[in-house]
Amino acid sequence: MSDRLSSLRETIEKILPDVDGVIALRTGPGGIVAPYLFSKEHPGELAELALWPKEPVPDTLKIILRAHPDAKLAIVCRGCEERGIVEMFKHAQFSLENVTLIGLQCDQQEVESCQCFKPFTVHAKLTVGQPVEGVRDPLMAKVMAMSQPEKLAFWKEEFSHCIKCYGCRNICPQCFCNICALEDEKWVETGRLPMPNPSMYHMVRAMHMTAKCVGCHECEETCPADIPMAVQFRLIARDVKEMFNYEPGAVMDQKPPQLLVLEEGEYENTGLPH
Amino acid sequence: MYEPKIIGFLCNWCSYRGADTAGMARMKYPPNVKIIRVPCSGRISPELVLRTFREGADGVMVLGCHIGDCHYSTGNHRTAKRMPVLKKLLEYSGIESERLYINWVSAAEGEKFATVIKDFTEQISALPPFVETMK
Numbered sequence: 001m002s003d004r005l006s007s008l009r010e011t012i013e014k015i016l017p018d019v020d021g022v023i024a025l026r027t028g029p030g031g032i033v034a035p036y037l038f039s040k041e042h043p044g045e046l047a048e049l050a051l052w053p054k055e056p057v058p059d060t061l062k063i064i065l066r067a068h069p070d071a072k073l074a075i076v077c078r079g080c081e082e083r084g085i086v087e088m089f090k091h092a093q094f095s096l097e098n099v100t101l102i103g104l105q106c107d108q109q110e111v112e113s114c115q116c117f118k119p120f121t122v123h124a125k126l127t128v129g130q131p132v133e134g135v136r137d138p139l140m141a142k143v144m145a146m147s148q149p150e151k152l153a154f155w156k157e158e159f160s161h162c163i164k165c166y167g168c169r170n171i172c173p174q175c176f177c178n179i180c181a182l183e184d185e186k187w188v189e190t191g192r193l194p195m196p197n198p199s200m201y202h203m204v205r206a207m208h209m210t211a212k213c214v215g216c217h218e219c220e221e222t223c224p225a226d227i228p229m230a231v232q233f234r235l236i237a238r239d240v241k242e243m244f245n246y247e248p249g250a251v252m253d254q255k256p257p258q259l260l261v262l263e264e265g266e267y268e269n270t271g272l273p274h
Numbered sequence: 275m276y277e278p279k280i281i282g283f284l285c286n287w288c289s290y291r292g293a294d295t296a297g298m299a300r301m302k303y304p305p306n307v308k309i310i311r312v313p314c315s316g317r318i319s320p321e322l323v324l325r326t327f328r329e330g331a332d333g334v335m336v337l338g339c340h341i342g343d344c345h346y347s348t349g350n351h352r353t354a355k356r357m358p359v360l361k362k363l364l365e366y367s368g369i370e371s372e373r374l375y376i377n378w379v380s381a382a383e384g385e386k387f388a389t390v391i392k393d394f395t396e397q398i399s400a401l402p403p404f405v406e407t408m409k
C-alpha cells in the first residue's frame with residue numbers, strides 16, 4: 001500500500017505545476033476518504049493523499065469539466081475508472097483534450113474485494129503500481145449454473161428487497177441521461193413496493209447498461225439492500241463482446257455498437273434467423 | 275389448455291403486408307397473435323417489449339423487413355442489435371427467452387407469415403402463462 005502511495009504522490013508532485021489541478025482521493029476531516037482537487041497552490045495537502053476506498057471519480061471529472069471546460073486537469077484513475085472516463089468521452093460527456101490520465105494499478109487485495117476482471121489501466125501514459133491479473137466474479141458462474149426457474153426465483157428474491165432508492169442509477173458514472181427512462185411512468189411504476197415482477201426498473205437499466213457498464217461495482221457497493229444487480233450487466237457484456245466485438249473502455253476510437261449499423265459478419269453472431 | 279396471449283409488432287412496409295398477403299390467400303393460422311402495426315421494427319424498443327410482458331403477454335413477436343430491405347435502410351439493424359441482447363437479459367433473469375421472437379417477413383412471404391405465427395403460437399402454448407410465473 002504505502003509503496004504505491006508514495007510513488008503516486010511523487011507522480012502527482014511532478015505533474016502538479018503543469019496543470020490547474022489533479023483529481024485524486026484525499027483523507028479529509030474525520031478520516032473520510034473522498035475525491036479532491038489537489039492544486040499547486042496547496043502542495044502540502046498531498047500529505048493527505050489516499051488510495052482506498054475507491055470513489056466514482058469519473059463523475060468528479062465530469063462535474064469539474066462542466067464548470068470549467070478549459071481547465072487543464074490530471075486525474076488518478078484505476079482500471080474501471082479509466083474505462084468509465086473513456087466511455088463518458090465516447091458519449092460526449094466531456095473532452096479529454098486537456099486531461100492527463102494517471103493510471104493507478106490495483107493490488108491483489110483490492111482485486112479480491114471488487115472481484116474485478118480487469119484491474120489495470122490501458123490508456124494512461126503515466127502509471128503507478130504493478131498490474132495484476134483480474135478475476136471472474138464467481139456469481140456469474142453461479143447464476144449461469146441455475147436452471148431457468150432457479151434464476152427467476154433468485155432475482156425475485158433479490159429484487160423483493162429493492163427499495164427503489166435510485167442509488168444504483170445515481171452513483172453510476174455511465175448513467176448520465178438528462179431524462180431518465182426510470183423516472184418515466186410509462187416504464188417504471190412509482191409508489192409500489194416491493195416492485196412488481198418482472199422488474200421494469202432493473203430490466204430497463206440492464207438494457208441501458210449494454211455496451212456501457214465498465215464493471216466498477218459502484219452500483220452494487222451503494223445498494224442498501226446488497227443486490228448484485230450488475231451480475232446481469234457483466235453477463236450481457238460477455239455477449240456483447242461475442243456478438244459485436246465491443247468491450248467498454250477498451251479501445252479509445254471504437255464507437256459503441258448501439259451507435260453503429262451492423263457490420264460485416266456481425267449478424268451471424270446474433271443468433272437471429274436468416 | 276390455456277389460450278396464450280401474443281402480441282406481434284409488425285413493421286408497416288414488409289411484415290404487415292406479409293400478413294395481408296396471408297389473409298388475402300385465406301391461409302389458416304391460429305388467432306392468438308394480436309397485431310400492432312409499427313412504422314419499422316426499429317421502433318420497438320426493449321422498454322416496449324418489457325412493458326408488453328408486464329401487461330400480461332405470454333409471448334412477443336417482432337417482425338420486420340429482411341436485413342437490407344428496411345424502408346428506412348437500417349432501422350432493422352437496431353432490431354438486430356437490441357433484440358438479441360434483450361433475449362439474453364430475459365434468459366439471465368429467469369424468463370424463458372423463447373417468449374420473445376424475432377424474424378423477417380417480406381410483403382410477398384404470406385406463407386412464411388402463417389408458418390411463423392403457427393410455430394410461435396405452439397411454442398408459447400407449451401410454456402406456462404407468463405403472469406402465473408411472475409407471482
Ligand code: SF4
Pocket residue numbers: 161162163164165166167168169219222223224225226227229
Ligand atoms: S440501489 Fe439497490 S435498493 Fe436502491 S434502487 Fe438500486 S437496487 Fe434498488
Ligand code: SF4
Pocket residue numbers: 171172173174175209212213214215216217218219220230233
Ligand atoms: S452499472 Fe454499476 S458496475 Fe456498471 S458502470 Fe454503472 S455503477 Fe459501474
Ligand code: SF4
Pocket residue numbers: 169174175176177179180181182204205208209
Ligand atoms: S437508467 Fe437509462 S435512462 Fe436512466 S440514466 Fe441510466 S442509461 Fe439513462
Ligand code: FES
Pocket residue numbers: 285286287288289313314315316337338339343344345346347349350
Ligand atoms: S421498415 Fe420494415 S424493418 Fe424497417
